[in-house]
Amino acid sequence: MNVFKRILLIGVIALFVLLLAGCAAGYWLITASHPQIEGTLRAPGLIAPVEIVRDAMGVPHIYAQNADDLFFAQGYVHAQDRLWQLEYNRRIGHATLSDVLGAGAIEYDRFLRTIGLARAARADLAALSAEERRSLEAYARGVNAFLATHPNNLPVEFTLLGFKPAPWEPLDTLVWGKVMGYQLSGQYEADLFRQRVLETLGETKLKELLPAYPAEGPFVVPPEARNYKSGMTNERMTNGQMTNEQMANDKWQMTNFGIGQPEWDAIARMDNLLAMHDPGIGSNNWVIDGTKSATGKPILANDPHLSIQMPSIWYAIGLHCIIKTKECPYNVVGFSFPAAPGVILGHNDRIAWGVTTPYADVADLYVEKINPQNPNQYEYQGKWVDLQIVEEPIKVKGVVSETLKIQITRHGPIITPLLPGVTQPLAFQWVGLRERSRLFEAVLRLNRAQNWDEFRAALKLWDVPSQNFVYADVDGNIGYQLPGNIPIRAKGNGMFPASGSSGDSEWTGYIPFDELPAAFNPPTHFLASANNCIAPATYKYWLSYDCAAPFRQQRIFDLIKAKDTLTLDDIAAMQRDTYSAPEARLKTYLAALTPVGIAQTRALEFVKTWDGYLTLDNVGGTIVAVTLQRAIRNIFGDDLDADALKAYLSRSDYHQRVLLTLLDQPENAWWDDRQTPQKETRDAILQKSFAEAVAWLSKQYGESPGEWRWSRLHTATFSHPLGSVQPLNLLFNVGPVGAPGGEATVMRMGFRANVPFAINTASSMRMIVDLGNLTNSRSIHTTGQSGQPWHKHYSDQVLLWRDALYTPMHFDRAALDKAREGVLVLVP
Numbered sequence: 001m002n003v004f005k006r007i008l009l010i011g012v013i014a015l016f017v018l019l020l021a022g023c024a025a026g027y028w029l030i031t032a033s034h035p036q037i038e039g040t041l042r043a044p045g046l047i048a049p050v051e052i053v054r055d056a057m058g059v060p061h062i063y064a065q066n067a068d069d070l071f072f073a074q075g076y077v078h079a080q081d082r083l084w085q086l087e088y089n090r091r092i093g094h095a096t097l098s099d100v101l102g103a104g105a106i107e108y109d110r111f112l113r114t115i116g117l118a119r120a121a122r123a124d125l126a127a128l129s130a131e132e133r134r135s136l137e138a139y140a141r142g143v144n145a146f147l148a149t150h151p152n153n154l155p156v157e158f159t160l161l162g163f164k165p166a167p168w169e170p171l172d173t174l175v176w177g178k179v180m181g182y183q184l185s186g187q188y189e190a191d192l193f194r195q196r197v198l199e200t201l202g203e204t205k206l207k208e209l210l211p212a213y214p215a216e217g218p219f220v221v222p223p224e225a226r227n228y229k230s231g232m233t234n235e236r237m238t239n240g241q242m243t244n245e246q247m248a249n250d251k252w253q254m255t256n257f258g259i260g261q262p263e264w265d266a267i268a269r270m271d272n273l274l275a276m277h278d279p280g281i282g283s284n285n286w287v288i289d290g291t292k293s294a295t296g297k298p299i300l301a302n303d304p305h306l307s308i309q310m311p312s313i314w315y316a317i318g319l320h321c322i323i324k325t326k327e328c329p330y331n332v333v334g335f336s337f338p339a340a341p342g343v344i345l346g347h348n349d350r351i352a353w354g355v356t357t358p359y360a361d362v363a364d365l366y367v368e369k370i371n372p373q374n375p376n377q378y379e380y381q382g383k384w385v386d387l388q389i390v391e392e393p394i395k396v397k398g399v400v401s402e403t404l405k406i407q408i409t410r411h412g413p414i415i416t417p418l419l420p421g422v423t424q425p426l427a428f429q430w431v432g433l434r435e436r437s438r439l440f441e442a443v444l445r446l447n448r449a450q451n452w453d454e455f456r457a458a459l460k461l462w463d464v465p466s467q468n469f470v471y472a473d474v475d476g477n478i479g480y481q482l483p484g485n486i487p488i489r490a491k492g493n494g495m496f497p498a499s500g501s502s503g504d505s506e507w508t509g510y511i512p513f514d515e516l517p518a519a520f521n522p523p524t525h526f527l528a529s530a531n532n533c534i535a536p537a538t539y540k541y542w543l544s545y546d547c548a549a550p551f552r553q554q555r556i557f558d559l560i561k562a563k564d565t566l567t568l569d570d571i572a573a574m575q576r577d578t579y580s581a582p583e584a585r586l587k588t589y590l591a592a593l594t595p596v597g598i599a600q601t602r603a604l605e606f607v608k609t610w611d612g613y614l615t616l617d618n619v620g621g622t623i624v625a626v627t628l629q630r631a632i633r634n635i636f637g638d639d640l641d642a643d644a645l646k647a648y649l650s651r652s653d654y655h656q657r658v659l660l661t662l663l664d665q666p667e668n669a670w671w672d673d674r675q676t677p678q679k680e681t682r683d684a685i686l687q688k689s690f691a692e693a694v695a696w697l698s699k700q701y702g703e704s705p706g707e708w709r710w711s712r713l714h715t716a717t718f719s720h721p722l723g724s725v726q727p728l729n730l731l732f733n734v735g736p737v738g739a740p741g742g743e744a745t746v747m748r749m750g751f752r753a754n755v756p757f758a759i760n761t762a763s764s765m766r767m768i769v770d771l772g773n774l775t776n777s778r779s780i781h782t783t784g785q786s787g788q789p790w791h792k793h794y795s796d797q798v799l800l801w802r803d804a805l806y807t808p809m810h811f812d813r814a815a816l817d818k819a820r821e822g823v824l825v826l827v828p
Contacts, residue, residue, distance in 0.1 A: 001082040009227040010552055030154040030731070034791050035080035037822030044148065045141040047828040050083045054822045057807050058785035058793035061318035061816055065330045070319055071341040073826060075142025075168070078315060080713045082787040084157040086143065086172075087165045088721055089693045090455035091340045093175030094118045096619050100161050108397055111270050111418050114810050117182060120433045121175040126434040128170070128293070135444055136170035139341040143168035155788055156731075157722060175501050176339035177439050181432045184281065184357050184465035188428060189271070190252075190546050191365050192419070193647050197494050199258065201639065208670070210654050213547045218680040220358075220468060221480055223536055225522035252534075257367045257497055264647040267419065280305055280400025281761055282548055283356035284746060286528035286556055287470040287478045289521065290772075294567040297772030298472035301343060301571050303763040305748050310718040310734055311787035311794070312488055315766050316779065318810065319343060319447070329448040333811050335765055335781065342443040345767065347777065347811075349375045350450045352769040355467040355778040356529045360486050361544040362466060363430040363491065364499030366411040367411065370425055378409050379501040393456060393649035402680075413499055413611040428502055429507070431485040432464040439464060442483075452479055452520060459483035460513050468529040472771050479520040480527045481758075482534060485510045485545060528556045530746075549653045551744040557745075568770055574779075575766050576804030577746040580623050582656045583624045584612035589663055590627060593687055603694045614742045616711040623693060623708065625742065630689035630696075632659055638674045649753035653743060663769040712739025714749065716759040718783055718798065734783065734795045738800050747804060763801070767809065775815055 037054050050073045051063040057714040062075045064070040071094035078086060093098050095112035097105035110119075128136070144167045151164070158164060189238040197206045231694070283304040290296045307311055314335040322329035334346015345354055371377035377384040388408040395401045407414045412434075419426065438461040445458035455471055459481050466484025471477075487507040492498055498505035517534050519527060531548035559574050560566065591608045595601040603623050610620025632655045637645055649655060662668050666682035673680050697708045716739050722731030737761060750761040765781035782801050800807065810816040 007705065009125055014819065016536050019408070025746075031788075032149070032791050033083075034786075034788055035077075035154045035560055037824050039610045039828060041149070041827070043072070043076060043142075043145045043826040045145050045620070046826055050826045052077060052824040053253060053816055053820050054824075055808070055810050055816060056820065056821055057316075057797065059318070061320060061322045061333070061810065063322050063643065065328070065811075067321070067330065068134065070321065070328070070330060071135050072142035072145070074317065074319065074341050074825065075139040075144075075335070077211075077317070078144050078336075078338045079146035080169075081785055082311060082315060082795075083165065085338045085711045085787045086168070086736045087158075088177050088754065089179070090168075090172040090825070093121065093172070093179045095392075096395070099397055100163055102397040103399050106394065106402075107517055108270065109394050110404060113394065113404055113613065114413050114415055115182070115417055115428065115430075116390075116406070116408075116413055116433060118175050119179040119232065120180050120437075121171055124174050124437050124463075125171050126651040127440070129441055131444065132438070132441045133170065135341050135441065139173065140170055149185070149292050149425060158588075160722065160728075165487070173340050174437075176337065177437065178432055181429070181439070181464040182336065185360075185362050185430060185432060185468070186767055187546070188363050188365050188415075189267055189647075191496055192259075192267075192422075193651055193748075194233070195257070195259055196262060196498070196644060197640075200261075205639065209648065209658065210545075210651075211657055212545070214244075214550060214657070215521065215537065217536065218532060218550050218557055219536055220482075220532060220534040220553075221517045221519045221522075221527070222524070223538070225519045225524055225527070226517070230238050236671070238561045255422055256525045257499075259367065259426065261643075262419050263421040264643045264650075267300045267422075268646070268650060270418075271757075281421060282531035282748070282749070283468075283667075284530045284552060284554050284556065284763075285354040285468065285470045285527070285562065286526060286574075287354075287472045287480075288526040288560060288566060289472075289478045290476045290569075292525045292560065292565055293772070294565045295770060295772035297474065298352075298478050299566065299568060299571055299771065300347075300352045300470060300472040300478075300769045301575060301767065302356075302470070303359075303575055303766040304345070304355065304748065305749075305761050306762060306764040308716055308718055308764070308782060310720040310723065310732060310783055312781045312783040313337070314633070314781045316765075316781060316785065317343065318383075318816075320813075323720070325703055332447045333809060334767070335779075338787075339672055340440060340443070342440065342447050344443060345765075346773075346809075347774060347775070347813075348398060348449070351455055352771060353455070353472050354447065354769075357531055358466055358468050358483075358484075358529070358533060358534055359483060359546050359548065360466040361462070361483060361495075361542070362432075362484070362486055363428065364411075364487075364489075364494040364505070364817060365497040366409070366427040366429060366505070367497050368409055368411070368427050368500040370415065376407075376516050380817050381501070381503045382409060387414075389813040405778075406501050409500060424497075426703075431487065431510075434507075435485060437463050451475075452477055455479075456518075456818065461613050468534070470527055470529065472769070472776075474771050476771075478527060479518070480529070481518045482516045483513065484516075486516070486541070488541065491775055493545070495545055515541065526560050528553060530556060536622050546652060548745065550747065551653075551656075555579060556582065567583065568768060568776060568778075572804070572806065574738075574746060574767070575763070578614045578741045580614050580621065580625075580742045580745050581675055582660060582744050583614070583621055583628060583657045583742070585660055585663065586628055586631075587612070587620070587624050588688055590624060593683070593690055596691065599698055599703060599705075600691065603697075603708075604690075604706050606708075612678060614710055614714075614745060615739055616738060616740045617709050619705055619708050622710045622713060623690075623697065623705070624691040625710075625757070626658070626697060626713075627686075627690050628656075629753065630692045631685060632656075632753065634673065634685050634689050634692075635662065635670055639812045640713045646754045655753060657826050709738075710740065713757040714739055714742070714751070714759065715757075716762060716802070718795070731789050737802055766801075766804065766806070767808070768806070775808075775810075775812045777809040777811065779809045780804075780806050 076569035358744035442461035471479040530552035715736035717735035741747040770776040
């Protein structure tokens with residue numbers, strides 16, 4: 001048993017001794033920290049009184065006389081409801097988890113200390129604008145006012161772990177911004193995987209395993225919405241960047257460096273615990289203009305797909321200046337991050353916005369050459385250059401602490417010590433480590449933007465992470481903008497580790513903001529993104545190779561085009577749409593199989609009558625989905641070793657795309673099992689996969705196919721960081737909850753193909769904004785507003801979220817007052 005679990009078990013024993021001594025004492029221990037939401041409280045640091053009105057779901061709306069008090073109160077309510085989450089979030093960013101969790105967390109601290117998120121955040125802190133600093137300091141004062149007035153009734157996590165939180169600082173907010181930027185940015189793991197397959201299977205099979213995005217789209221900003229030919233030439237651009245068309249013909253610029261065989265389990269373990277770089281992270285958003293809307297005004301929808309957790313990553317909130325002035329210009333509602341001021345996604349009184357992840361390639365690996373005569377030097381363009389050496393002391397609870405010595409080149413930290421199996425010194429270059437970020441200044445400007453021009457001016461400051469923004473306003477305009485620092489490379493496109501010593505693959509700058517993909521009031525009358533490729537090959541800059549498959553985007557396009565006009569309820573129906581294109585396609589081939597035995601015969605009848613929707617109680621889709629999982633293992637398992645197969649199945653949805661292509665090629669060599677003497681074809685592998693699926697389902701859920709409901713396999717468990725230790729899981733975790741949808745449905749409920757069918761990423765919130773009447777807007781997020789067990793708002797949204805229902809997104813004060821559950825007044 002590791003030290004982490006011992007520490008937690010000591011806390012568990014203490015907790016349950018109290019429970020045995022008296023249920024009342026145990027109940028008090030857990031609930032004493034539940035927030036006061038009614039009455040009056042003194043809050044040192046306020047300038048004027050602030051009113052906090054909570055609606056029936058516990059969502060606070062803050063009414064303040066000035067911006068400082070507005071953000072102060074936001075910090076205060078975040079601390080009221082999510083103090084443990086605030087603490088955990090900043091400890092991830094600062095890489096100080098092992099200080100409170102013990103040696104079981106040291107691996108994660110080593111990882112993030114090496115990457116250097118906190119070092120980058122400290123550089124940002126030193127360069128803050130006056131506006132950013134003022135808002136972050138006001139937010140910190142609010143958190144600290146709560147800490148100062150509630151020192152002895154902290155959330156139960158602090159009691160279990162035996163420590164009290166330190167005061168909040170602006171740096172803590174900045175480091176959480178780095179964490180989110182890193183989570184949503186380009187993934188070095190993809191570069192490692194490509195290099196590994198290149199070195200083991202060769203270029204031909206690598207290209208077959210990772211097919212290019214369809215040239216015909218669909219795209220986020222299609223050619224009919226913008227002329228990508230403008231300004232194009234057929235020659236290499238003067239800044240050294242190839243055109244995207246040239247990249248398409250020359251994208252596989254590979255060098256066999258012999259980097260070794262990365263151990264994927266170790267990489268995945270790190271990413272899983274920290275919810276980092278999960279290929280399932282994505283999102284949907286779309287916006288329709290008044291000609292497509294039954295209201296005559298735009299409707300905007302958004303549902304970001306993030307790792308599921310307890311508590312929710314989002315915190316719904318309203319920020320209202322009692323009288324809007326130049327000094328207090330905020331009247332905004334939506335979703336915030338506990339740890340930061342402002343609203344990340346939502347609407348104000350004029351505009352609405354939503355985001356998805358574009359999978360822009362903003363991180364590269366460089367193979368460095370270390371001086372054999374001096375291990376503290378590396379080669380660059382024929383000269384030996386001194387490495388920067390940074391010492392990072394790590395405090396570890398219960399054991400002797402340690403100090404990391406991190407080597408940093410001009411490209412970034414050398415991360416080879418974090419990558420078991422890698423034999424070459426690899427430096428990690430990421431945009432979030434290179435430049436001073438103005439993310440939170442962008443958020444605040446976005447919150448108060450009143451039109452398209454002010455919206456784009458705010459996004460010009462939004463550097464990391466790059467995101468697909470859709471836009472709508474009350475005047476009837478709609479738009480799309482991709483912001484962010486996306487590198488221009490002197491050579492290549494970052495798909496494989498590059499030479500660090502030659503200087504040939506340096507970043508020469510970033511794509512100019514005014515040349516990033518954008519559209520305003522397109523003739524299509526709608527815009528949408530679903531992590532698919534943004535632009536066709538005629539776009540002149542390189543964005544990424546690793547786009548999501550077009551399944552969700554195409555379905556969104558089809559549903560929007562299916563009706564002349566759409567109502568709010570139609571938009572809601574789109575967000576809960578569970579049609580799955582890959583399984584529906586596979587079904588047609590399975591239906592032609594000849595079943596063997598009564599079990600297969602009965603199962604095949606369910607397959608034949610299945611309509612393509614992965615609803616809770618469907619059976620046919622369950623059988624097809626399990627068969628699909630067996631098929632991809634039977635197709636690729638003889639060519640990829642066990643570790644490489646895990647890596648491949650965790651790399652986005654390439655395996656589904658390849659399978660659907662192979663269905664039309666029954667004699668393709670990929671169907672053949674090289675471990676048998678005979679040559680297998682498509683039908684033989686599908687027959688085998690179907691038989692394995694039926695056998696597995698019979699063993700797991702009984703021999704009656706009618707009991708093989710999707711909700712029995714496909715479940716969501718909202719896990720708390722301390723919920724991995726029994727019996728704390730009973731206190732902190734919620735689930736498993738059976739859920740509809742799948743990997744490729746608009747109502748996305750994703751799971752890793754290497755760990756089917758437990759949901760790990762999903763719609764972390766859903767929002768629909770009616771620009772014709774903002775009071776009609778609606779939303780939901782995954783768990784609840786509270787992060788405190790046994791609170792009524794801890795998990796009261798889980799089933800609403802599962803069933804794609806909504807709660808009102810209050811904006812009008814009169815309507816809010818009718819639905820309020822409490823009014824708390826903070827006074828200086």
